Amino acid sequence: xxxxxxxxxxxxxxxxxxxxxxxxxxxxxxxxxxxxxxxxxxxxxxxxxxxxxxxxxxxxxxxxxxxxxxxxxxxxxxxxxxxxxxxxxxxxxxxxxxxxxxxxxxxxxxxxxxxxxxxxxxxxxxxxxxxxxxxxxxxxxxxxxxxxxxxxxxxxxxxxxxxxxxxxxxxxxxxxxxxxxxxxxxxxxxxxxxxxxxxxxxxxxxxxxxxxxxxxxxxxxxxxxxxxxxxxxxxxxxxxxxxxxxxxxxxxxxxxxxxxxxxxxxxxxxxxxxxxxxxxxxxxxxxxxxxxxxxxxxxxxxxxxxxxxxxxxxxxxxxxxxxxxxxxxxxxxxxxxxxxxxxxxxxxxxxxxxxxxxxxxxxxxxxxxxxxxxxxxxxxxxxxxxxxxxxxxxxxxxxxxxxxxxxxxxxxxxxxxxxxxxxxxxxxxxxxxxxxxxx
Amino acid sequence: xxxxxxxxxxxxxxxxxxxxxxxxxxxxxxxxxxxxxxxxxxxxxxxxxxxxxxxxxxxxxxxxxxxxxxxxxxxxxxxxxxxxxxxxxxxxxxxxxxxxxxxxxxxxxxxxxxxxxxxxxxxxxxxxxxxxxxxxxxxxxxxxxxxxxxxxxxxxxxxxxxxxxxxxxxxxxxxxxxxxxxxxxxxxxxxxxxxxxxxxxxxxxxxxxxxxxxxxxxxxxxxxxxxxxxxxxxxxxxxxxxxxxxxxxxxxxxxxxxxxxxxxxxxxxxxxxxxxxxxxxxxxxxxxxxxxxx
Numbered sequence: 001x002x003x004x005x006x007x008x009x010x011x012x013x014x015x016x017x018x019x020x021x022x023x024x025x026x027x028x029x030x031x032x033x034x035x036x037x038x039x040x041x042x043x044x045x046x047x048x049x050x051x052x053x054x055x056x057x058x059x060x061x062x063x064x065x066x067x068x069x070x071x072x073x074x075x076x077x078x079x080x081x082x083x084x085x086x087x088x089x090x091x092x093x094x095x096x097x098x099x100x101x102x103x104x105x106x107x108x109x110x111x112x113x114x115x116x117x118x119x120x121x122x123x124x125x126x127x128x129x130x131x132x133x134x135x136x137x138x139x140x141x142x143x144x145x146x147x148x149x150x151x152x153x154x155x156x157x158x159x160x161x162x163x164x165x166x167x168x169x170x171x172x173x174x175x176x177x178x179x180x181x182x183x184x185x186x187x188x189x190x191x192x193x194x195x196x197x198x199x200x201x202x203x204x205x206x207x208x209x210x211x212x213x214x215x216x217x218x219x220x221x222x223x224x225x226x227x228x229x230x231x232x233x234x235x236x237x238x239x240x241x242x243x244x245x246x247x248x249x250x251x252x253x254x255x256x257x258x259x260x261x262x263x264x265x266x267x268x269x270x271x272x273x274x275x276x277x278x279x280x281x282x283x284x285x286x287x288x289x290x291x292x293x294x295x296x297x298x299x300x301x302x303x304x305x306x307x308x309x310x311x312x313x314x315x316x317x318x319x320x321x322x323x324x325x326x327x328x329x330x331x332x333x334x335x336x337x338x339x340x341x342x343x344x345x346x347x348x349x350x351x352x353x354x355x356x357x358x359x360x361x362x363x364x365x366x367x368x369x370x371x372x373x374x375x376x377x378x379x380x381x382x383x384x385x386x387x388x389x390x391x392x393x394x395x396x397x398x399x400x401x402x403x404x405x406x407x408x409x410x411x412x413x414x415x416x417x418x419x420x421x422x423x424x425x426x427x428x429x430x431x432x433x434x435x436x437x438x439x
Numbered sequence: 440x441x442x443x444x445x446x447x448x449x450x451x452x453x454x455x456x457x458x459x460x461x462x463x464x465x466x467x468x469x470x471x472x473x474x475x476x477x478x479x480x481x482x483x484x485x486x487x488x489x490x491x492x493x494x495x496x497x498x499x500x501x502x503x504x505x506x507x508x509x510x511x512x513x514x515x516x517x518x519x520x521x522x523x524x525x526x527x528x529x530x531x532x533x534x535x536x537x538x539x540x541x542x543x544x545x546x547x548x549x550x551x552x553x554x555x556x557x558x559x560x561x562x563x564x565x566x567x568x569x570x571x572x573x574x575x576x577x578x579x580x581x582x583x584x585x586x587x588x589x590x591x592x593x594x595x596x597x598x599x600x601x602x603x604x605x606x607x608x609x610x611x612x613x614x615x616x617x618x619x620x621x622x623x624x625x626x627x628x629x630x631x632x633x634x635x636x637x638x639x640x641x642x643x644x645x646x647x648x649x650x651x652x653x654x655x656x657x658x659x660x661x662x663x664x665x666x667x668x669x670x671x672x673x674x675x676x677x678x679x680x681x682x683x684x685x686x687x688x689x690x691x692x693x694x695x696x697x698x699x700x701x702x703x704x705x706x707x708x709x710x711x712x713x714x715x716x717x718x719x720x721x722x723x724x725x726x727x728x729x730x731x732x733x
Binding site for chain 2: 071077
């Protein structure tokens with residue numbers, strides 16, 4: 001590999017060459033202009049002396065007709081159609097956000113997914129979460145993001161149904177029904193599509209804030225699509241305080257658990273790390289029972305934060321109630337024994353995604369450029385993906401995983417009785433390496 | 440495909456031909472007056488709520504979209520004031536500056552306590568008694584229910600198309616591209632152009648619903664440059680910004696005509712109120728029919 005110095009020299013030479021080229025072009029242009037001016041001068045004089053403007057007019061018209069202007073089609077708007085244009089085939093799922101069912105459009109026989117938004121009309125009128133989800137889905141058109149087709153209204157004026165493309169699977173149910181985990185090449189394809197979608201969102205100033213396997217859909221052509229934007233929002237202009245009540249517990253980043261109100265796209269990257277690990281292990285890796293339990297699971301997987309690895313850590317609101325051991329030398333680092341079949345590059349990527357310090361987590365662009373995707377086995381082309389029987393058509397879900405947090409139910413770590421949890425923790429997990437103290 | 444951040448959905452020809460209010464027999468000139476007054480009301484309320492102009496402009500456009508087309512809202516069913524309030528409420532909710540229903544209702548109560556729609560300055564300086572715009576708890580509950588149901592109707596009528604791309608930042612970008620900021624009076628030019636964009640929001644021709652932001656920004660710059668007397672390139676520079684000569688001319692005339700229209704409206708409604716709710720509209724219709732009968 002060439003050294004930095006060599007690189008610089010090449011750059012310099014390149015720059016010089018470009019500069020020269022530019023100057024040459026400028027000179028030519030000037031010359032042309034002068035020539036054109038000289039040519040135009042007599043014409044002007046002629047126009048002044050006689051009235052033969054007719055010569056000029058068709059010429060300019062000709063020029064104008066040559067120029068093609070860009071025309072943008074922004075579409076139009078019309079009232080919502082009625083739900084009776086669709087017939088429900090079967091229910092798929094009920095979540096905190098509403099009900100999802102499979103349906104067919106009567107006129108075209110197209111199969112779609114209908115998502116009926118729960119309308120708990122409160123003090124604020126039309127639910128802001130639904131409004132955000134709709135407006136973000138309208139803007140975020142991407143091959144790996146579920147397509148919002150239209151919005152329906154029903155007989156009840158409060159009814160509001162989102163029409164979305166139907167995909168056969170969600171990653172969570174699919175994994176539960178598979179006998180073997182995804183192959184390494186398949187994990188890469190899935191992860192790459194997921195990171196592509198999340199990167200697109202971040203580029204457009206959108207945070208998803210509820211990435212988890214049950215929100216990731218997969219069709220029978222190996223195409224992954226991100227869904228459920230009920231928690232998503234635009235990144236606010238400045239450091240406006242945000243709610244820390246986001247992301248389903250098992251996928252929630254440590255800074256959120258510690259109560260930060262200024263966070264960014266890094267929380268999504270943490271969730272991606274959790275999903276990556278889940279794809280490898282075929283089950284969620286951090287299944288905490290509550291906030292404290294989740295934190296202890298995180299620390300036992302990723303090691304303990306220190307002032308060096310995460311400088312702002314102790315200043316986070318809930319960090320004060322954690323008692324960390326003084327001696328960090330014996331504290332274990334990232335527990336890679338959990339992923340025995342992962343290559344060194346894979347471990348490096350997973351480890352960086354699950355960095356406790358949000359600043360150490362890679363951006364989606366950095367993830368996509370990671371050597372993990374370049375080494376063998378290469379990502380499997382999505383056309384080569386195996387097909388699976390679709391559960392979404394026939395059955396309801398069996399296992400329950402925790403839902404995304406609801407608005408206004410901020411428990412805060414202060415209300416938790418630390419002593420009892422601590423007691424059980426200590427008994428079963430001697431080596432966890434940190435303690436909780438009463439606040 | 441991702442929708443372009445430079446485009447808006449535009450009203451179709453059918454939508455421009457007939458409106459919901461027309462189908463209910465409301466004369467076009469009255470509809471124009473009410474829409475104009477409603478847009479001004481939205482602007483005033485937005486300013487009292489200390490909202491940035493981008494948010495106010497978006498609210499005005501949602502308000503304008505609501506009335507357009509045979510499927511659009513009808514003034515016989517919805518008062519302009521309630522639609523204005525709901526548009527503003529809806530827009531702020533999605534913006535970085537959400538406002539409570541209570542603040543909104545208070546502001547609209549204050550504005551409708553003005554005895555005339557086109558108030559003169561002396562009038563505004565006399566502080567009206569607090570009792571004229573006090574909103575009791577019972578009234579608040581009722582108005583809030585109306586606010587929420589109107590919000591719902593706006594969303595359904597527009598098929599949730601409440602996104603608006605505005606020409607303001609585009610206008611500044613174009614001025615930069617034209618390299619005018621080296622000129623000593625450039626800020627005057629920019630201000631003038633932005634004023635034209637604000638004026639066009641109120642246009643009875645609904646310029647924002649029929650033209651893309653690129654063209655609106657270009658026309659505003661063209662007009663402003665002529666008024667401030669700053670020379671623009673002597674070529675068809677507007678074509679660089681995807682606007683042809685015909686559209687430019689149309690928009691310039693449209694933007695300039697708003698002033699005359701506003702003058703006429705002021706004279707027409709001197710000392711009275713433009714009917715901004717259903718009851719007042721019915722009274723106005725009755726008054727008009729009595730005049731024609733005499």
